[in-house]
Amino acid sequence: MKELGIGLLGFGTVGAGVVEELQKNGEMIANRIGVKPVLRKIADVDLDRDRGVNVDRSMLTRDAESVINDPSISVVVELIGGTGIARKLILQALKAGKPVVTANKALLAEHGAEIFGQAAERKVDVWFEASVAGGIPIIRSLREGLVANRINGIYGILNGTCNYILSSMDKEQVTFEHALKDAQVAGYAEADPALDIDGIDTAHKAVLLASLAYGFHVPMSDVYVEGIRGISRTDIEYARGMGYKLKLLAVIKNESGEIEVRVHPTLIPVEHMLSSVSGVYNAIQVEGDVVGQTLYYGRGAGRYPTASAVISDIADVCRELAFGDIKRRYSFSWQKEEVKLKNMGQIESRYYLRASLLDKPGVFGQLATVLGQHQISIASVLQKERHAGKQVPVIVVTDRAKESDFDAAIADIDAMSAVGAKSVRIRIEDLG
Template sequence: MKEVKVGLIGCGTVGTGVCRILIEKQHLISSRVGASVILKYVADLDTETDRGISFDDNIFIKDAFQVIGDPEIDIIIELIGGKTIAKELILKAIEKGKHVVTANKALLAEEGEEIFQAASEKGVSVAFEASAGGCIPIVKTIRESLIGNRIKSMTGILNGTCNYILTKIADEGLSFKDALAMAQKNGFAEADPTLDIEGGDTAHKISLLSTLSYGTRVDLNDVYIEGITGITPLDIEFADEFGYKIKLLAISKALEKSIEVRVHPAMISCDNPLASVHGSLNAVSVTGDATGEIVLYGYGAGMMPTASAVVSDIVDIARDLVSGAVNRLPSSFPLVSTSPVLPIDELITNYYFRFSAADKPGVLSKIAGILGAYGISVKSVHQKGRKSKGPVPIVMLTHIAREADVQKAISEIDSLDVIDDNTVIIRIESDQDEQE
């Protein structure tokens, strides 16, 4: 039986999961693939920690460059993450003619073009299914299943930490701070959660998927990114009354001359399949011009789900190798366009505003006056005798409006002396009929 030899670099949580699958399911995989996928090396600085796996002798080493230097190795699995050493290792592996499997969304989102270009020149694959959505086969679906489609849009819940926190706020009425602490306690958030809660991780993923879907470069600096730190139980409660859920969404759309790529909390209708994605789960909705909407849903992180995606990439490449395929599948769709990312100021959508207003006559008229002056049309106003102390929440839902106008109007409103606190602005993504 033919053999494909792989070397894994970075044996943390996901790396350990990959080792488990490759070692414990070696026979299952070889029976399905018609070739043996052999894990020749596992390189990690920490060779001491017990990973709960019985490795053969001499598999575990400290030096990643030894893996890359071994001419027997066909595929390098890079699971170190980050942008420094990982990039060097990947480029070096490509230079040596090795195929690469990685889950490194930050690196690919920011410097993917250089890496894909190098791989293309060398005729090797760079596979990255595990870099977005964990075990959800979103990369394969875009590149293969939707090959006959122009992709029109994508909406995703791509960060399990944020979705876990938002679910806790919604279900248990926790503050953001308490929900984050609970996420950290239960292993759903890192000690430094910045990249997750500020939306950066989600932005990496949607940038990468947008490049893939539309064949256009996405400069991460052009992507609007807003995290979930400002979400309160009160806004979630209001959303609920209107039939909405609040989710951290990654949104991308192909427009006529530009693309939208943005990450922010948004209200979506309870009927939307993404509304019922709870806890640390992920989901992606992709709309192709032939298929209409497809939704994929599953675990977006964790040892075994992510490892499963890595193994699917390894096997895809192994199948190419044993079947004699050369350059079977480009790592990315060709970059066919240079559509710019639509500046957030030009976004047109529906909005939810929550004003913290003094309970005085005339306040509503002042707010409405300013909104009107900026051409923002109010769909409904909600002002309830709530038991909260201090300022009274006034909530408004708008018809579609332009972001730049919204920002100017709200800034003007927030400087009124009857307004006690910054107005909460949450975009609404459900009223498709009105937006299109």
């Protein structure tokens, strides 16, 4: 059976998982694809740390460029991470005419136009199944399984850390700080969790999904991103009582030819399948014009789910190199026509509003008047507590309204003398 050499850049958690699974399942994979991927070299700055796998020391090197330049290596796998040295090495591999497999969502989201442009110029490809949602084959589904469809919308729970925190706040009725600490102790959150809880990790993934679904480069700077630091147990409890679950959601929509790409805390009806996704699991709903709604669910991170996705890409690229794929299109084939990204102020949504109002006659009427002045209608109101002459929380759910109108309304509400604290706004997606 023909063999193809694999060079691995980065021997961390995922890299070790790739090595372990290739050692364990290499023969099975070879029998399935008709060609044998053979790991020939591994580059990492630390060659001595125990990874829980046994490798021949002669395969290890600190010189990543020597891996790329080795003529026995046909496929370069980048698992270093970050946007510095990884970018340089990927571009170098592409320049050498070698296809690249990567899990580096941040790099592709921020430098995708450059990297995919280089790949197309050199007539090689970049494979990145592991960059979004770990072991869930969402990239392959968009590229292949849903190729007959125009994508109307993608809604994704794409960060296991955030989903674990929000699930804990809901089920255990604990504070954000308590749930975050639990996630760190359990190994689901980093010591510095900013990329996760501030929504950046989810935004990187949303950029890749949007770019793939609609065929144009989505700049990170054009994506609205709001994390979960400001979420309170109070709002989760109120939302539950009103029939909603709170999730950090990536929302990607095609609204009459204008594309929305945004990440923010979102209320989802409890009867919708996405609302039941708990813990560190990810899930993605894709709506196609032909197939309708489809749902993808699984572990979105970790040594083995991510290694599974990396190896699936290795298998595909090896099969392509061994047997050819005439006139195949590359990862991104950018549309020639102009595609417009919708400004966040122009999006429309329903809203959950929690305002702290002085409990006296006429105050709620003032709030309702402000909403009406900004063309926002009220769908329902909830006030569980009464304390005459004191501040009480009042929950308002609105009908669909424009984001810019709601921005103006909430500013006017917070300026009212009867409002005792900054109001809370959470967007609602009914999801059909």
